[in-house]
Amino acid sequence: MRDYEEILAEIYQGLQDSGQDRASLTEDTELVGDLGLDSVQVMEMLLEVEDRFNISIPVNILADVVTVRDLARQIQRLTGD
Amino acid sequence: MGVEPTPTIHALPLRSADFSSLAETLDYAAEGETGVNFYTGRGELQAALSYGELRRQALVLARRLAGLGLDRGARAALVAVTGPDFLRFFFACQYAGLVPVPLPVSIRLGGHGAYVSQLRGLLEGCGAAVAMAPAGVLKFLEEAVGDRIALHTYGGPETFDALPETDVPLQPLRADEMAYIQYTSGSTRFPRGVVITQRQVLSNLGSIIRHGLQVTERDRCVSWLPYYHDMGMVGFVLAPIGAQRSVDYLDTHDFAMRPRRWLELISRNRGTISFSPPFGYELCARRVSEEDAARYDLSCWRIAGVGAETIRAETLERFAQALAPAGFRPEAFLPSYGMAECSLGISFTPIGRGLAVDRVDADHLAGEHFAQPADAGTARVGGFIKCGPPLPGHEVVIRDGQGRPLPDRHAGAITVRGPSVMSGYFEQPDLTRASLSEDGWLDTGDVGYIADGEVVITGRKSDMIIIRGRNIWPQDLEYLAEQQPEVRPGDASAFSVPRTDGGEVVVLVVQCRVADAARRAALVRRMHRLIHETLGIDSVIELVPPHTLPRTSSGKLSRSAARRDYLQRLEEAERSGGGVEAALGG
Numbered sequence: 001m002r003d004y005e006e007i008l009a010e011i012y013q014g015l016q017d018s019g020q021d022r023a024s025l026t027e028d029t030e031l032v033g034d035l036g037l038d039s040v041q042v043m044e045m046l047l048e049v050e051d052r053f054n055i056s057i058p059v060n061i062l063a064d065v066v067t068v069r070d071l072a073r074q075i076q077r078l079t080g081d
Numbered sequence: 082m083g084v085e086p087t088p089t090i091h092a093l094p095l096r097s098a099d100f101s102s103l104a105e106t107l108d109y110a111a112e113g114e115t116g117v118n119f120y121t122g123r124g125e126l127q128a129a130l131s132y133g134e135l136r137r138q139a140l141v142l143a144r145r146l147a148g149l150g151l152d153r154g155a156r157a158a159l160v161a162v163t164g165p166d167f168l169r170f171f172f173a174c175q176y177a178g179l180v181p182v183p184l185p186v187s188i189r190l191g192g193h194g195a196y197v198s199q200l201r202g203l204l205e206g207c208g209a210a211v212a213m214a215p216a217g218v219l220k221f222l223e224e225a226v227g228d229r230i231a232l233h234t235y236g237g238p239e240t241f242d243a244l245p246e247t248d249v250p251l252q253p254l255r256a257d258e259m260a261y262i263q264y265t266s267g268s269t270r271f272p273r274g275v276v277i278t279q280r281q282v283l284s285n286l287g288s289i290i291r292h293g294l295q296v297t298e299r300d301r302c303v304s305w306l307p308y309y310h311d312m313g314m315v316g317f318v319l320a321p322i323g324a325q326r327s328v329d330y331l332d333t334h335d336f337a338m339r340p341r342r343w344l345e346l347i348s349r350n351r352g353t354i355s356f357s358p359p360f361g362y363e364l365c366a367r368r369v370s371e372e373d374a375a376r377y378d379l380s381c382w383r384i385a386g387v388g389a390e391t392i393r394a395e396t397l398e399r400f401a402q403a404l405a406p407a408g409f410r411p412e413a414f415l416p417s418y419g420m421a422e423c424s425l426g427i428s429f430t431p432i433g434r435g436l437a438v439d440r441v442d443a444d445h446l447a448g449e450h451f452a453q454p455a456d457a458g459t460a461r462v463g464g465f466i467k468c469g470p471p472l473p474g475h476e477v478v479i480r481d482g483q484g485r486p487l488p489d490r491h492a493g494a495i496t497v498r499g500p501s502v503m504s505g506y507f508e509q510p511d512l513t514r515a516s517l518s519e520d521g522w523l524d525t526g527d528v529g530y531i532a533d534g535e536v537v538i539t540g541r542k543s544d545m546i547i548i549r550g551r552n553i554w555p556q557d558l559e560y561l562a563e564q565q566p567e568v569r570p571g572d573a574s575a576f577s578v579p580r581t582d583g584g585e586v587v588v589l590v591v592q593c594r595v596a597d598a599a600r601r602a603a604l605v606r607r608m609h610r611l612i613h614e615t616l617g618i619d620s621v622i623e624l625v626p627p628h629t630l631p632r633t634s635s636g637k638l639s640r641s642a643a644r645r646d647y648l649q650r651l652e653e654a655e656r657s658g659g660g661v662e663a664a665l666g667g
Binding site for chain 2: 050063
């Protein structure tokens with residue numbers, strides 16, 4: 001299982017690479033609500049996460065991902081398998 | 082793994098769905114070697130199932146379902162995840178005399194609650210007796226059922242596979258019985274279940290196979306379309322079985338994430354027929370690099386069908402240009418017109434022609450409802466895609482506001498009559514009467530005209546919004562807004578406007594009394610998120626002062642007037658140099 005802080009840092013980096021302001025990102029940041037990601041950007045973010053962590057994200061877990069923290073926890077679970 | 086895809090060519094003589102039931106349709110396909118193949122997002126073949134094997138498994142399951150002692154025609158709600166289980170259950174229902182109802186897999190970021198209530202609404206709407214969801218999605222189904230809905234049995238595939246097989250003789254659904262119920266929008270509050278009989282769907286399948294696509298013994302289908310959409314289910318599950326062709330499937334979600342997999346699959350397996358709403362072509366055009374295009378060989382792609390939403394030539398031309406190095410031929414584009422209410426297909430353009438744009442005087446069309454062909458002196462030209470002549474046996478008539486037929490090139494309500502038109506909306510007699518006349522004319526809700534014998538669609542008469550091939554009801558969007566503490570009932574109006582890069586975007590205009598800028602911004606963000614979670618679409622949210630939204634003389638909100646006012650505000654903001662942002666209260 002990968003370290004939570006390490007995963008978090010990579011998510012921040014990924015979001016920063018796609019044009020988000022690092023200073024405004026926290027674990028509580030809502031991906032759609034706060035960052036205003038549209039549906040294509042959500043797909044691009046998930047693709048990036050899959051490639052970066054070499055995981056396959058089952059679609060059903062997305063239903064419970066609202067914040068950056070939710071996403072990091074799911075990735076941690078998936079990399080632990 | 083050693084899994085091999087099912088073959089394209091086999092010895093079984095091609096028949097064009099000339100059967101009396103879907104059960105018989107699979108019986109015949111099962112005599113050949115073709116079947117269905119499922120690919121992962123990484124492009125690996127995960128499972129292959131010949132139609133013979135599908136039939137064998139469906140019959141076993143049908144004998145288990147028959148043992149439940151359900152009424153004939155009882156509904157079986159099936160969460161339609163792309164995969165062998167859905168197909169097995171769908172056909173088990175056919176053999177066991179139950180009516181399958183595909184339910185959507187509309188899981189969005191943060192959308193847990195919204196999905197559960199959607200499932201609950203649909204289970205109630207179709208009066209399901211049993212329900213099945215595969216692993217991963219089962220927890221949502223379980224939550225939706227809870228202790229509020231009384232089902233005979235529900236669970237994952239294994240729950241049903243554990244039932245005992247009975248030896249009572251199976252009585253498959255017959256020609257005049259329902260084939261399935263197809264829900265046409267994701268609406269939780271306004272579900273519309275289209276009832277299609279065996280005879281209706283088989284008539285449409287036959288026409289599509291023989292005339293629309295002229296399927297041959299060398300054809301192979303490729304699809305990422307969801308099974309809960311008419312194009313995915315009727316067009317790429319039932320039609321291939323009706324013509325005994327193999328299909329390669331990619332899950333819809335995997336396609337959305339990696340659209341190039343679709344092209345890779347066509348290239349690798351030598352696919353000849355594949356359809357998509359325009360946005361699918363757009364996604365690919367955006368992602369495909371020159372190196373990608375050089376790696377594919379799409380010269381095999383005979384029919385690149387387009388439908389389910391407004392077609393704009395520019396989007397498709399970009400795709401054709403990007404994929405020209407891969408051997409993609411623009412003549413392969415086959416615009417079509419159809420809807421679940423007519424099983425699937427209404428009209429198809431002639432094979433091998435590609436896009437044909439009817440260029441007309443846009444001002445004349447808007448003012449006089451007549452599509453005057455444009456000439457050198459036309460000030461404003463509008464281009465509309467010609468969608469081909471109606472399928473044999475189907476009549477398309479354009480009508481004025483009083484229901485009187487209009488001559489060629491006169492724009493009006495598009496109405497359709499023919500053997501593939503639905504029986505009605507499930508247990509919704511009022512809705513059915515509003516769409517289907519006693520003498521069999523279906524009011525499509527679309528507006529258009531006939532030119533040179535071909536159907537041309539110019540817009541929509543009803544307020545329904547179509548985004549990425551999906552039907553969205555404005556009432557759902559307005560309801561979401563009205564649920565917010567800052568918003569009162571009757572303070573929201575939803576519609577769609579064209580995006581600059583093609584396609585449509587939803588606009589929600591909301592009357593808001595809150596003055597504080599931070600609270601206004603928070604409201605906009607929250608609604609944007611809720612719409613995303615519930616419907617999976619992007620939206621523009623405009624906050625306006627009270628009494629801004631226009632009303633009709635009877636005091637009802639008018640969406641078309643709200644849309645007109647919005648576009649006017651946008652135009653004024655652009656003219657005054659304030660930019661689009663200034664016009665949006667967010």
